Amino acid sequence: MATSTLVPSDELLLAELWTRFKAGDEQAFDQLTRARYRVLFNYATRFTKNRELIKDCIQDLFLELWNRRKAIVDTPYVTIYLIKALRNNLLRKLRKEQGWRATTDEGIEPETSITDGQTAETEWIALEALTETEQSLRQAVGQLPQRQQEVVFLKFYEGLSNEDIAQVMEIEKQTVANFLYRAMTQLRNYLPARIFS
DSSP: OOOOTTSOTTHHHHHHHHHHHHTTOHHHHHHHHHHHHHHHHHHHTTTOOOHHHHHHHHHHHHHHHHHTTTTSOOOSOHHHHHHHHHHHHHHHHHHHHHOOOTTOOOOOOOOOOOOOOSOHHHHHHHHHHHHHHHHHHHHHHHTSOHHHHHHHIIIIISOOOHHHHHHHHTSOHHHHHHHHHHHHHHHHHHSOGGGGO
């Protein structure tokens, strides 16, 4: 299977770290944990804003991986494996502890900031415009059904391909395409035309 061009560029390094970690290399395991912690944390915010719960779930995931390292399969797609495992663990924990349902609506909060970098004044103007755009985008994405929000997050914030998203969410690739189409159609209706130009 060919590696998707949207899979993070360090995926080959992660696959090497994964092999070493499975053999009991603690340093490789630490590197792996640090390399994907932020991605996992950001992904988990799609389901809950409880930061302590997210941290606990990620810690539990990595502890479980370490304890089961000899039985874990090799994978060239470590990021997808980790996201899928976290998703399953988090959903199970949320359902058990909080009676959470998959229909919850929580918005995306991207942590990126872009400016044109020319002058302090143009940076300020660009930052204000970006903040307004990000706020509009968060609100619009927050109005989407949960599954569409998740697909949008994985596609545009994590850069996964439709095939990779299908693996993570355990749905068909066509279902991913359908979710994306519906989400983009709704976002076009919610957002000013300038955002899509």
